[in-house]
Amino acid sequence: MTPANPIVNVGNKTQEAGDAHGHQDMLAQLLSPLAQNDHVRGAIDVILNQMQLLSQELTGAKPPTQAGGETLHAWMDRAKAVRSRGGYFPYIGSGRGRGALVELIDGSVKWDMINGIGVHMFGRGDAGVTRACMEAALADVVMEGNLQFNADSVAFAELLIKEASRASALHYCFVTNSGCMANEAALKVCQQKRQGAPRVIAFSDCFMGRSVAMSQIGDEPGYRQGLTQNILVDYIPFYNADLGERSTEMALWHLQECIRRYPGQHSCFVFELVQGEGGFNVAPREFFVALMQACKAAGIPVWDDEVQTFGRTESMFAFEALGLGEFIDVVSIGKISQACACLYTADMNPKAGLLSGTFSASVTSLHAGLSMLSRLRDGGYYGANGRIANLHAAFRTKANDLVKRRGEFFPAVKKPFGRESKNFVSGVGGMMRLTPFGGDKDRIAKLLQNLFEDGVIAFMCGHGPHHLRFLPPIGVMTPEDFDPVFEILEKSLQRSA
Numbered sequence: 001m002t003p004a005n006p007i008v009n010v011g012n013k014t015q016e017a018g019d020a021h022g023h024q025d026m027l028a029q030l031l032s033p034l035a036q037n038d039h040v041r042g043a044i045d046v047i048l049n050q051m052q053l054l055s056q057e058l059t060g061a062k063p064p065t066q067a068g069g070e071t072l073h074a075w076m077d078r079a080k081a082v083r084s085r086g087g088y089f090p091y092i093g094s095g096r097g098r099g100a101l102v103e104l105i106d107g108s109v110k111w112d113m114i115n116g117i118g119v120h121m122f123g124r125g126d127a128g129v130t131r132a133c134m135e136a137a138l139a140d141v142v143m144e145g146n147l148q149f150n151a152d153s154v155a156f157a158e159l160l161i162k163e164a165s166r167a168s169a170l171h172y173c174f175v176t177n178s179g180c181m182a183n184e185a186a187l188k189v190c191q192q193k194r195q196g197a198p199r200v201i202a203f204s205d206c207f208m209g210r211s212v213a214m215s216q217i218g219d220e221p222g223y224r225q226g227l228t229q230n231i232l233v234d235y236i237p238f239y240n241a242d243l244g245e246r247s248t249e250m251a252l253w254h255l256q257e258c259i260r261r262y263p264g265q266h267s268c269f270v271f272e273l274v275q276g277e278g279g280f281n282v283a284p285r286e287f288f289v290a291l292m293q294a295c296k297a298a299g300i301p302v303w304d305d306e307v308q309t310f311g312r313t314e315s316m317f318a319f320e321a322l323g324l325g326e327f328i329d330v331v332s333i334g335k336i337s338q339a340c341a342c343l344y345t346a347d348m349n350p351k352a353g354l355l356s357g358t359f360s361a362s363v364t365s366l367h368a369g370l371s372m373l374s375r376l377r378d379g380g381y382y383g384a385n386g387r388i389a390n391l392h393a394a395f396r397t398k399a400n401d402l403v404k405r406r407g408e409f410f411p412a413v414k415k416p417f418g419r420e421s422k423n424f425v426s427g428v429g430g431m432m433r434l435t436p437f438g439g440d441k442d443r444i445a446k447l448l449q450n451l452f453e454d455g456v457i458a459f460m461c462g463h464g465p466h467h468l469r470f471l472p473p474i475g476v477m478t479p480e481d482f483d484p485v486f487e488i489l490e491k492s493l494q495r496s497a
């Protein structure tokens with residue numbers, strides 16, 4: 001079971017055990033006078049202690065107790081009434097959780113392997129995160145903006161620039177409140193640099209968010225049905241491990257054809273270095289180098305959409321993990337960082353007026369984001385032997401063992417042109433995938449519902465084959481936590497077969 005993060009008193013300051021290298025001191029400088037008051041800090045400690053006491057009984061998955069006011073189904077009906085359609089799962093959180101465990105309003109407890117699609121990376125009820133939220137809530141406002149902002153906005157951008165600039169020329173940072181808005185900023189920066197060039201190059205199966213522009217670039221027709229289309233997109237096939245080097249040659253050929261066909265008309269090539277919604281597809285460095293070099297030769301800016309990969313690979317930025325920093329002109333990040341951002345080089349710096357807006361992000365998301373990113377940076381998470389790499393290795397060990405023991409759930413995965421694959425376990429870092437039932441969408445959808453009932457929340461990725469997707473809380477999940485998760489998964493696979 002994920003250990004609780006105990007509150008430890010250090011003089012008249014408090015510190016969450018496991019927080020590394022005094023980044024608390026950095027955060028302390030950002031606090032409002034009220035949040036620095038000793039009485040207030042003592043009260044925060046009391047609250048955190050109570051929070052931990054009240055969550056101690058959460059030690060594993062458990063079925064509903066129906067405790068607490070309205071039932072889950074009544075709340076789901078209310079949700080349906082206001083949203084016009086039901087949720088994917090019958091999920092309403094109670095607001096209580098512990099580590100990788102979340103409690104729902106019906107009293108059931110589940111292992112959360114998707115975490116708001118990759119957002120809650122220190123899981124639930126984490127003392128460090130809750131402390132940061134309480135401290136931020138004591139500021140005089142809820143939201144920071146582009147006209148008036150507090151120190152958190154600046155420190156958040158500084159942390160990102162410092163991490164990014166270690167291995168790239170990224171130099172400036174614009175903070176936003178969604179991944180999609182970070183992408184909108186990135187596209188604007190690229191378009192302005194290229195004097196309004198109308199075309200975008202993207203990978204097949206990419207996903208970029210839900211604005212009018214991003215829905216057009218994302219490679220999923222269902223997400224742009226009925227929209228007016230005014231962005232011209234050229235799709236390049238993503239890396240196909242079955243084809244090896246030939247796959248790189250094919251992608252490069254397609255790119256060169258686009259550049260030849262539409263000279264000077266591309267504002268950027270947007271890269272997802274690990275495809276997220278598209279199926280947790282990975283590619284070797286050489287694949288990206290070939291394409292990025294071709295972009296550079298043609299003067300096409302390289303934009304790296306790290307909204308899903310950010311924080312989760314063996315470096316904070318996936319471009320650093322892959323050694324691609326020299327090619328990157330613009331990068332967008334989100335999810336794990338709580339507030340989102342678009343970073344760009346000095347050469348891409350747009351004219352005044354292009355990037356702004358009422359909100360940047362809430363004080364809470366900026367302060368909690370800073371706290372979480374500092375912990376990830378300083379807590380031994382990154383590197384080939386870091387905690388993220390070890391967690392991924394533990395996932396693979398459990399998943400490969402399951403595939404070996406229960407081969408009946410893992411028929412060959414169907415690929416285009418009648419090809420088959422036996423690559424059932426894949427992903428990188430905190431992005432983990434498993435492909436049962438030959439990658440069949442309907443059967444995996446049924447498995448997800450059964451899993452949910454049995455006590456594990458996961459999700460799907462891929463456009464065919466489809467995969468079971470895990471985005472576990474890398475900040476607090478331990479390799480041992482996979483034991484109960486895989487026990488439940490095996491039972492649910494049996495039920496769904």
Ligand SMILES: Cc1ncc(COP(=O)(O)O)c(C=O)c1O
Pocket residue numbers: 117178179180181183207208209210272276277305306307308309334335
């Ligand atoms: C690669 C990628 N880009 C952009 C987005 C959009 O982010 P948001 O949903 O925060 O707007 C996502 C969301 O899943 C994503 O995976």
